Structure formats: structure tokens, C-alpha cells
Amino acid sequence: xxxxxxxxxxxxxxxxxxxxxxxxxxxxxxxxxxxxxxxxxxxxxxxxxxxxxxxxxxxxxxxxxxxxxxxxxxxxxxxxxxxxxxxxxxxxxxxxxxxxxxxxxxxxxxxxxxxxxxxxxxxxxxxxxxxxxxxxxxxxxxxxxxxxxxxxxxxxxxxxxxxxxxxxxxxxxxx
Ligand code: UDP
Ligand code: MG
Numbered sequence: 001x002x003x004x005x006x007x008x009x010x011x012x013x014x015x016x017x018x019x020x021x022x023x024x025x026x027x028x029x030x031x032x033x034x035x036x037x038x039x040x041x042x043x044x045x046x047x048x049x050x051x052x053x054x055x056x057x058x059x060x061x062x063x064x065x066x067x068x069x070x071x072x073x074x075x076x077x078x079x080x081x082x083x084x085x086x087x088x089x090x091x092x093x094x095x096x097x098x099x100x101x102x103x104x105x106x107x108x109x110x111x112x113x114x115x116x117x118x119x120x121x122x123x124x125x126x127x128x129x130x131x132x133x134x135x136x137x138x139x140x141x142x143x144x145x146x147x148x149x150x151x152x153x154x155x156x157x158x159x160x161x162x163x164x165x166x167x168x169x170x171x172x173x174x175x
Contacts, residue, residue, distance in 0.1 A: 016133035017085040019076035039091035
């Protein structure tokens with residue numbers, strides 16, 4: 001019987017493979033695990049995270065004692081790896097599906113078959129190096145996707161956008 005009248009809950013979620021995930025060559029493993037969700041990828045890129053982007057991404061944690069360590073971690077300063085892989089996944093209940101497969105924030109408490117349970121660790125300074133970030137609510141997902149991606153970098157029109165005329169903008173081209 002056709003799936004009549006069943007309206008899904010199509011969501012988007014921001015995923016970051018953090019510098020420890022890249023340094024440990026876990027990108028393939030993490031993407032394979034995420035593919036179990038059957039969600040689709042609508043944007044992806046590798047980013048060198050600036051201090052400003054790191055602080056904006058974790059702004060909700062700025063009063064926590066581990067905030068400074070956390071912004072160092074996401075910039076790759078702990079791993080000699082200044083790269084993060086950023087992706088947007090889309091599909092039915094995307095946020096919950098990705099959070100579940102990622103596992104609990106604390107890798108010691110995460111299900112051992114989850115991404116964080118399998119690959120995360122707690123540093124001697126107490127930071128949870130948990131290899132992946134995943135948005136935790138629709139409003140957080142929208143904020144984060146807009147922070148990490150421009151409208152042109154996403155293959156579908158997610159949010160209202162506008163054309164802005166800019167003068168004297170310099171862009172880098174191949175020499
Ligand atoms: N974090 C940490 N110690 C804590 C809580 C969080 O090191 O007690 C780090 C961890 O890397 C986590 C990130 O801060 O992924 C963001 O924390 P949040 O509470 O948003 O957890 P998440 O949404 O990533 O599960
Ligand atoms: Mg969070």
C-alpha cells in the first residue's frame with residue numbers, strides 16, 4: 001500500500017568531523033556509519049577553522065570552564081591538523097538519527113557501537129575528544145548551517161536568501 005498521507009519530518013543537520021577524526025583517518029569509517037541513516041548529503045567541504053568561527057560555533061558554551069580548550073580543539077591546535085570536514089545531511093528526522101548514531105557527548109558513556117563510543121576519548125585535561133559534532137535541535141541546525149555554509153554551497157534552497165551587490169570584492173583565482 002502506498003505511503004499515503006504520511007507527511008515526514010524532513011530536517012537538515014550540520015555534521016562536523018572534528019580534527020581528531022581527520023588525524024586518526026576516521027573520515028571513511030564515520031561516513032560509512034552515517035550512511036546507515038539513509039540520509040542524503042546536501043553540502044560538504046573541508047574547513048580550516050578560524051578562532052572566530054570556533055567561538056561562534058560554541059557560543060552556547062562560552063561560560064563553561066572547558067570553553068578555551070574546546071575552541072583550541074575544534075581549530076585543530078591539539079592535533080597538528082587544522083582541518084574539519086563539514087557536511088549537511090538531510091532527511092526524515094535527520095537530527096535525531098544522526099545524534100543517535102553519534103552517541104552520547106561523553107565518549108565513556110556513549111554506546112560502544114556509536115561513533116563517539118567507538119572512536120572518542122577523554123583527554124587528561126578533561127576535554128571530550130569525540131570525533132564528531134551533530135546539531136541537537138532544528139533551531140541549532142539552522143544557526144549552525146548558516147554559520148558554516150553559504151547558500152551557494154548547499155545544493156538545495158534551505159532558507160530564504162538574498163542577492164547582495166558588492167563592489168570591489170577581491171576573490172582568489174588560480175594563477
Ligand atoms: N564538551 C566537553 N566536556 C563537557 C561537555 C562538552 O569537552 O563536559 C565538549 C565536547 O567535545 C562536546 C562539545 O564540547 O562535543 C560541545 O558540547 P555539547 O554540550 O554541545 O555536546 P554535543 O552536542 O557535542 O553532544
Ligand atoms: Mg551540542
